[in-house]
């Protein structure tokens with residue numbers, strides 16, 4: 001009798017053990033994405049998204065991420081923005097709980113004219129570490145004290161490969177905050193060396209202006225190549241090596257200006273941003289390991305700084321197309337990636353340019369380019385749009401989530417639909433850190 005009870009108890013324990021193991025393994029699969037893509041449009045104001053969507057379709061809300069199941073707006077302020085007049089960093093009562101063009105008032109316009117804004121270093125630090133800092137700092141506080149960033153955490157746990165892609169230099173502020181620490185974004189060589197010799201993302205695709213860094217990369221186990229080799233399909237490297245692709249043939253395409261016919265012309269030898277994203281996904285998947293990829297389109301910011309509407313529309317389009325290609329790949333069933341094991345986040349680090357519309361932009365149409373004669377004499381101008389600044393603004397930006405764990409965005413955004421940019425780190429940490 002006793003024996004039978006013991007046997008039954010033993011069987012029950014074994015059953016329970018299997019049940020728990022099965023549940024936990026299923027939970028881990030459901031809870032933790034195997035693959036994470038974080039797309040960042042540098043300086044991509046909600047007006048920039050509206051402009052690109054209107055050029056493509058005649059109305060706002062038609063970019064690929066507008067179809068994502070979870071959407072919110074993110075506050076981007078840094079500690080440099082906080083003062084007596086603006087103690088909370090972002091004042092939703094004065095500035096609005098949704099950004100332009102979905103909200104407009106005299107008081108919100110006045111607020112943005114006077115409120116200080118973050119720079120890319122502090123904004124990327126908030127996203128990469130969950131901590132606010134002052135402008136100029138790369139994952140440190142104003143005294144240079146180290147903040148642990150998401151790549152530090154992932155490197156320690158050794159489950160995910162990391163990947164850093166940008167259309168600018170890999171040691172520029174936005175990518176740097178994910179893979180380096182420095183009191184000043186200007187210390188570019190120090191930042192580059194830390195990325196290549198300490199953080200060591202598995203794949204880097206970016207511009208590089210210091211030739212000697214190729215040797216630094218090779219010493220640290222990288223296969224170094226040029227992006228022309230991707231275009232020519234001439235890349236021969238061993239998948240077990242880290243890969244550093246120096247971006248030399250990437251340029252923003254030129255948009256045509258013809259009513260109802262949006263189109264872009266590319267230089268013959270150039271890569272498209274979508275080709276870069278797909279190439280990286282292919283190489284990362286070949287390594288048969290979970291990965292965490294940060295993919296930045298930096299040219300939206302520079303175009304908005306220049307008040308260059310045409311280049312801004314093209315660069316938002318390039319980001320849209322890259323995200324679209326990755327979503328199509330996830331849904332295609334051709335790879336191991338599925339919406340159930342992959343998380344895609346799209347956001348901006350801050351808004352730039354203070355862009356306003358006097359008329360709804362039409363499909364395929366772009367405002368005339370400003371033509372200056374001499375320093376200040378404006379010969380040609382267009383009244384349909386207006387850039388009110390050449391700098392960053394404290395406006396809210398969009399954030400969009402697709403795939404497993406995208407609901408976390410709703411949780412952190414709360415009732416008013418605004419998430420702080422430092423909470424993006426919490427989403428990344430919750431989803432990618434086991």
Ligand SMILES: [Zn+2]
Nearest residue numbers: 043301305352
């Ligand atoms: Zn900028």
